[in-house]
């Protein structure tokens with residue numbers, strides 16, 4: 244078996260791994276990124292990304308205390324004070340650091356949380372477009388910098404086991420086309436993007452029928468990092484939640500309908516029904532929460548959003564790539580009817596039940612008592628609008644999974660932790676591999692990219708400080 248010697252091995256060449264490697268190289272450490280993809284522009288979520296660096300959907304440069312509060316509130320306290328403070332203070336540093344090494348940002352539009360978006364922006368049109376866009380260009384910039392500073396990125400290298408010397412992680416075993424290779428290092432950073440692309444793990448941790456979720460992802464996060472880390476004693480946190488959006492059900496067969504447009508702005512203004520025409524979720528908790536609730540249905544392909552002309556002309560036009568007019572223009576099903584009863588027939592649910600659901604919803608909203616609904620409806624984050632203006636609409640939906648929220652338990656240095664809270668010497672987790680930064684009962688979305696930036700830099704600096 245071949246042996247290779249570097250200071251640090253990084254599993255995965257997405258943004259988290261490339262930031263960690265570049266920072267290590269800056270600090271004089273020989274870093275090798277081991278990337279399973281063999282193509283020049285190997286696929287990963289960081290290449291597909293929308294590219295917005297935000298914190299809990301706030302401008303990443305917002306005052307730290309406010310950001311910390313937003314993280315704690317949106318995750319209902321699931322994220323600890325320490326990790327919330329870390330993201331709030333270090334997110335901005337990650338953006339500044341990226342700028343210093345040549346990664347470009349721009350302001351996307353008037354929304355404050357989109358003030359820091361990787362440039363060039365993704366095109367404002369339905370479907371996937373990543374070539375030459377911010378994520379792709381940033382990864383190429385980081386790879387060029389890494390090589391210039393003496394680091395290496397090895398493609399076609401799938402890591403499958405950690406090498407332990409006593410209690411300490413001392414490298415990683417990798418499958419290369421030429422055979423198995425041991426990388427002996429003083430530290431390993433797992434940055435493999437979590438497990439959104441592993442159906443067995445999704446079934447184990449998230450929902451019974453993961454094949455009925457739309458993979459709104461590159462599919463390259465296969466849970467290898469979590470499996471390897473758990474095998475050497477690491478704990479895991481928050482594995483039951485995912486970051487995703489509500490997509491047209493046709494996204495399962497029509498590539499123009501993912502990753503955008505998503506229907507979250509319409510969903511959070513109106514109401515969701517299951518196959519019986521009854522509500523099953525509090526739409527006011529946001530699109531990410533609703534996507535997780537859809538995944539939990541007995542049949543995750545049985546939900547639809549119901550709304551009216553006023554919502555279609557209002558919330559339907561919100562977002563970077565709004566569903567009005569992109570959903571129908573891209574071929575997504577949009578049912579239209581002059582009455583709720585007629586809409587129910589088109590949707591295939593009992594007309595009397597859908598009429599009763601809409602009537603109860605309208606009455607509660609108009610009385611200012613949305614909490615009396617079952618399930619109760621919140622209006623603190625998203626205003627609920629009555630469904631009264633014909634024509635009426637329904638769109639069959641599915642849950643699109645973008646990334647898993649949970650992962651390997653880490654501390655503020657991104658060191659992997661055992662169940663008892665002690666750090667595993669030499670082992671780190673960054674980006675989508677790291678848990679404890681988002682999720683919880685409210686499925687609070689904190690931000691995939693900010694997580695990459697903060698944990699990537701922190702891991703590198705802890706290792707380079709000789710602290711691994």
Ligand SMILES: Cc1cc2nc3c(=O)[nH]c(=O)nc-3n(C[C@H](O)[C@H](O)[C@H](O)COP(=O)(O)OP(=O)(O)OC[C@H]3O[C@@H](n4cnc5c(N)ncnc54)[C@H](O)[C@@H]3O)c2cc1C
Pocket residue numbers: 254255256257258259260277278279280285286287288289290291292293294295296297400401402403434435436437459460461463464465466467468502645646673674675676690691692693695
């Ligand atoms: C369509 C889309 C839009 C998004 N928009 C936003 C946004 O606007 N803002 C935001 O904050 N987040 C967004 N996200 C999420 C964000 O892009 C991700 O959270 C982030 O890019 C994850 O980076 P990562 O480095 O952790 O993982 P990845 O980018 O997925 O990289 C992991 C790498 O590890 C490799 N790998 C996996 N297993 C192994 C193994 N065993 N051995 C070697 N290599 C391995 C993979 O091939 C991959 O290249 C979006 C994601 C998608 C898909």
